[in-house]
Structures are given as C-alpha cells and as structure tokens.
Amino acid sequence: MRIILAITGGIAAYKSAVLARLLVKQGHDVRVIMTQNACEFISPLTLQALTGKEVHTTLLDEQAEKGMGHIELAKWAEVILIAPATANCIATLNAGLAPELLYAVILASRAKLWVAPAMNELMWQNPVVQHNLSQLRKMYAHRWHTIGPDSGEQACGDVGLGRMSEPETIAQFVLDQLDDKPADALFLQSKHVVITAGPTEELIDPVRFISNKSSGKMGYALAEAASKMGAKVTLISGPVNIEAPKNIQLVKVQSAKQMLQQVMNIINECDIFISCAAVADYACSQVSEHKLKKQNDQPILTLELIKNPDILATVGKLPSKPFCVGFAAETQNVEQYARTKLVQKNIDWIVANDVSKEGIGFNSDDNQVTLISHDKTMKLKKMTKQKLAYTILETVCAVN
Template sequence: MHRLNNKRILVGITGGIAAYKSAEMVRHLIKAGAEVHVIMTSAACEFITPLTMQALSGNIVHTSMLDPKAEAGMGHIELAKWADAVLIAPASADFIARMAAGMGDDLLATMCLVTQAPIYLGPAMNQGMWMDAATQHNCEVLRSRGVTLFGPDKGFQACGDVGPGRMLDPLTLVEMLAEQFSTGALAGRNVVITAGPTQEAIDPVRYISNHSSGKMGFALAKAAAEAGASVRLISGPVHLPTPDRVERIDVTSARDMHAAAMQQTSDSDIFISCAAVADFRPETVAEIKIKKDPDSPNEGMTVSLVRNPDIVASVAAKEDRPFVVGFAAETGNVIEYAKDKRKRKNLDLIVANDVSDTSIGFNSDDNAVTLIGADIEEPLPKCSKRQLAGQLIEMIAQFYSQSQEQQSQAETTQHTEESA
C-alpha cells in the first residue's frame, strides 16, 4: 500500500448501489498516503452525497463541467492533467458503454477523453447486464485502448440475483491499484539529487561549462518522487521543466552547487550526485568583458584555473552522512576509473557512464550505465533515461535498505559489547 504514498488519484463514481462502497475506498486511499479528488456523475449523487466524499477526500467534489466554483478551484482540464491514475468504481454498464463510444456528455466521461493517466475500472452491475454481449464487447474495446478492469466479483447482488457483476471489495481495489505503481521503495525518505552542468565565469559574458543536458538527473528526481520520496533537485543551468512533486533549487557555479548540497543534505537519507560539475574555475573573474587587442590580432589569452570544491566527496565526508551515490562520466577505461573514484571519495555506489558514445552521452535521450558498489558490478543495458532512472532508483533503494540493516546490526552488537 505504501506504493500509493504521494500519488494523485482521481476517483470516479457512477450510479449504482455499490456507490456506498466508494466511501470506504477513498478512506483506504487516503490512509495509504494518496491525494484524492472525486468526480461523481449525477446518478451517483442519488446514492451517496458529494458532502460525504468531500469529507473523506478533503477536497471539493466535482460533479459538473459547468460548475464555476469547481472550475475556480481546479478546472476540469487541469484535473485531468493532475492525476497519476483514474480509478472509476463503481463503473456502471451505462458508463462503460458511453466510455467505449468515446462520449463526453458529462464531467467524468470528459476526463477519460482528456487524461493521459492510466484508467482503471471497477465494474458493478446486475449479472445479466455484465454477461450481456454488448457489455462484454464494450469491455473488450476499452481493454484494447489500454483501460484496465479490476473485477467484477461474483456473489449475491442487491437485486437478489447471484453471479458475476459485484464491485470488488474496496480494500482489494486499492491494493490492486497500488500494484500498478512502482514499489514505493523510498516512501518517507528524503532524497537530494544534483543535475546538469555548472558554469564558471570568465567575465560577465563568458564562462566554462560542458555539454550536460541534465536529463539523467531530472529523470532520477522524477523516479525517486514516484517511488515515494521527498525530493530536492539541485540543478545547474538547464532548459528542463521541474518534475512533478520535486522541489527545485537552481544554482550556477560549482561553488553554488557545493553550498546548496551541503545545506540540503543535512537532513537527507540519500544523496545522488548526477551533475556534471566543472572541476576547475578561473582564478579571477574579469569585472568587464575582456576585449581583444586590435593592435595584436594574433595575441592569445591565458586563463589561470583553480580547483573547485569536490561536492560528492564533501557530502560523503560529513559526520552524519547520507547514503551517497556518485556518477562517473568517462571517455575511456570507464569501469576502472569509476571503481577508483568510488574508493577515493568513499561513496556507497557509483554509476559508470561512457560519454564518448554519442548515442548515450550528453544530450541524448538514452543511456547505458554500470552500477558499481563494494560487491556489485551490474551493467544496465541501453534504454531511455526515464526507464533507466526507474531501474537505478529501485536498485539504490535496495542497497540503501541493506546498509541501514547492517548499520542497525552493528549498533546492536556494539551496545551488547558495551553492556557486557
């Protein structure tokens, strides 16, 4: 159930006696840590009141596309974009038919046309309606479009019939929904991630930087948030939108990023250093733009460089350090250099990345890496950075959990020895 932590669930309720079960379903969603908005059809309002659902969800209930108060709070288009998932339960035979036909004749049907979030239906109807050829055809149409059906269940029905068509138990529906999300392995954890390049000023208009796009770091931030973590993203200058539910801290130089990282990791559980930080900066920065000497057209310019602070090593050296993951962007001897970097900087894990391959290097949408630890060397094949980020976050969460268990065991052993 922790997989639903921080998830945004749009609950749809259609007309049917099973609508009373939706109240318990929403209660379970809230208890699991989800944020819930509810849409009710006019028929649903005949079985259970919007006020009940508002009290349980903590949000105004949406019943009409033409409600100016609801639109002022969260417009129906924004509501469709807001959701991580749409769960419609009970889903009546009538609604399933209208949805299969692509109709947009009420707010809930319109949401299904607009949203890009996955849609899950909990059918609830008389057993004869469920087994009717038209209903079965409509369900197959929706399945072909990527809609998932949870149930229905079999058993005694309110009309007196016995057979398939009952809405699943509310808790079962919530558990099935939770299974659709990532493991929630970082639920309740604080994660700090650095991303993008840094810019080291030469004068007011020139700087030293690199080709990092920030895509990998931003993908990791999104994946960590989806895994239930509270995420702070320290980003160098990039042109990327902030991932949903991620706190972004913009910086420019390596020293700016170092200061932000030291501050933000004071209460973090995991630190992932994904930024491509400039190792050096100009020793001095000109106050005005440096001009070419017109009398010496062939004259060059010498820039004296000094070393920047090592961000990941500084965090790893903190007394109350988080679990530290570094990145090694190399163009040759990738694995060897990464292993050496991990040991020298006292990192828990390091991700080795061959940036000489232009198909997976800077600015690419794809990547292929090797995750390296004290007892692991795990290649992760080429895939999209979004997919790769999900894999890395799951593995990082696993190793973090193992390190916490080892630390706890060591503290228990020490306490026992001191008490002996």
C-alpha cells in the same frame, strides 16, 4: 505482476532470498514454490518472511481447494521465474515429467517461463544440457526466456560460465518487461532524496563561462522517478532547458561553489544523495568585472584556473553521511576510473558510462551504464534515461 518464484536444489538458492526481496520491493505479488532439494539449501521460513506469503513445497496439498493446489497456482501466475534452475530441473522440464509441485504447475500453466540456470561450468557445457535448453526454447517459444548464466568463480572452485545471474540483474530483467513502471510502488516513501543535476557554469566575465555538454536529462529523470516512488525530492540544478518535475523542490544554481553551498545547507536532512551533476572541475581564479575585449595584438588569451570543490567527496567525508550515489562520465578505462572514484570519494554506488559513444550520455535521451558498488557490478543494457532512473533507485532501495 503475479510471479511464482520457483527455487530448485542448487547452492545458488541462497541468492533467491535477495531476489524475492527485490521482486516484492518492485511491487509484484510474489509466491514461492520450492522443490524438496531446495529446502535443503534454504529454509522455506526465510522465503515466507520475505514475501509475507505461504511457501509451497507439496504437490498434494490437503489445504488447497479440492486438493489441487497446483492447478490454482498455475491459473494464478502470470510469470513463473525459476531461479536457480539446475541441470536436473531443465532435464525434467524437457521430459515433461511432474515429480514435484513445481513441474506440475508448469505443465498446467500458460504463464511466461523465465529461467536462470545455475550449475557447474562443465555441466553447462554438456551437450545434453544444451540440447534440453534448445528443445525447451522451441516448445515454449515466446513464453520462454533464459536469464544468464554468468561467468565467474563457482562454489566447487571452478571458474567459468554457469553461475546464476545476480539477483539485481534478474530483478532488472523482470522490470524491463513492464510497459510502465509501477507508480504506486512507493519504495522511497518517507525518504528525502537530494539530487544534483545539469552542468555548472564558471564565469570568465559577465557574458562568458566555462561549462560542459551535460543536458541535465538524467538528473531530472531521477528526480521525477524518486518523486513517483514516494520520496521528498530536492533537485539542485545547474543551468538547463528542462521543465522541472512536479511535486519536487527545485533549487537553481550556476557555479560549483553555489551548488556545494546548497547541498551542504540540506545534507543533514537527507537520506539519499545522488550526485548526477556534471560539475566543472576548474573555475577561473579571477572573474573579470566587465566583458573582456579582444586585443588584436594578443593572439593568445591565457586563463588561470583553480580547482573547484569536489561536492561528492565533501559529502562522502561527513561523519554521518547519507547513502551516496555518484556518476562517472568517462571516455576510456571507464570501469577502472569509476572504481577509483568510488573508493576515493567514500561513496556507496557509482554509475559509470562511456560518454565517447554516440547515442548515449550527454544530451541523449538514452544511456548505457554499469552500476558499481564495493562488492557488485551490474552491466545494464541501453535504455531510456527515464527507465534507467527507476533502475538506479530500485537498486538503492534494495540495500536501504
């Protein structure tokens, strides 16, 4: 997608550098326009280095064809993404003025206009600002979309709604607008990604076992997405009824101990480890050699269970561990439990989801998760597991 990233003069402009990098990593052709005030907060040279393209700051460009650079940019763009969009920017857009290059480009363009507001909470609540936004939504109709703002602590010290959405959230919105993921964007080229998937089965006897409801769909979607993004993929899978993606190495296991052994056999060759499997927490202390027979005089059968090894925590303790992503399937206090696991297992990101909700999680084609790192939280909307797989991997790419 051809995207103009427009940066206006707010303190949140520093986030635009991260956003530019994420958009480029997604495979978009990104060009940057900065207002004069934006240049006071972040250097155009920084954005030029991140995008590999000249940064545009001047309305009357002597180097442009016929001296009309704003017309060239306006015709080139498919999307104009303003991040941050200050109160002044929103007012100028509503007034139809063109005091700088950005506004002239917008007036001359038919591109989609996506805006990430950023301002003090009281400014955001001001009726004038809300009126301007309301008018812009009407004027631009289907071409207009507002991303955020988020609530939280602001540069001025106030707390409330008005913070620019995080770059990862904005980049995810852009990605969600694509009908198909850019299969030729090889974000993971030269990387070795090891993924665990599906449930484990812990034997009671030769015909019975302890397991869970995991279908393996999420892990297999991750394996397919990672392969399409250029990675060498090793998928270590418990028992599932899914055909393995092409161009990956599939290792089949049954129990948690077998899965751990296969992980440890290859972990030193791994760049990114994604523990998506629903590994059974416990196994039988003794497995019967023969099928256990029902005893009419024994209404209760007692099984002694022992704790299984924690695969993700084992990898997290390695002195030279790979980048680690875990999953937390919970039914209550989802984020709290996920954050505890993130710290205890010494991993980089954790994907938390509420498996008590219908239509997402186990055995479903869709999921709704929260991505959590030690300093970021990204709440994602409900989407297919295939789409979510790309989102998770692109988040990983942004920090690798």
